[in-house]
Amino acid sequence: MVLLVLFILIPLIEIALFAAIGGEIGVLNTLLLCVASATAGVMILQRQGLSTFFNLNEANSLGEVPIQQIFDGFCLFIAGILLIIPGFFTDFIAFALLIPPIRVILRKSLAGWVQVHGFPGATTARARNPDQSQSSYTALDVEYEEISVTDPDDDTKKIG
Secondary structure, eight states: OHHHHHHHHHHHHHHHHHHHHHHHHOHHHHHHHHHHHHHHHHHHHHHHHHHHHHHHHHHHHTTOOOHHHHHHHHHHHHHHHHHHSSOHHHHHHHHHHTSHHHHHHHHHHHHHHHHHHOOTTOOOHHHHOTTSOTTOOOOOOOOOOOOOEEOSSOTTOEEO
16 A cells, blocks of 8 residues: 555656756756766666675675675665656655665664564574574484385375
């Protein structure tokens, strides 16, 4: 339901902003701003994609979990996509995602949300039993015997 509202509301906001800004600065300048923001979006996708890849490799080589780099890379990817989409409202959101302190606030708020709500299906044995340490795993050595049952009327036909 929320996505449906967003798919209806965002284009309406964009149309209203196009009309208001186009009336103030003119149609040609409005179109030039759209082309400039799309060009900036493509450049951000190219440049930041490589930068994020190198940051991920660096964090991985140090043995760290690159959560910050992954989140920043995702935000920069979304910002690039939003800049390519024509519209001033999406450009505003994209420029907000380009500001590092805003990404930090988003990351912390999402981390708090994930800690409260969690991810469905992400429970593990360690999550259910917090008394166990991470290094205490139990290995089971199991022997089995395969049993097949044949049809009493036909010895060549297996059941089950």
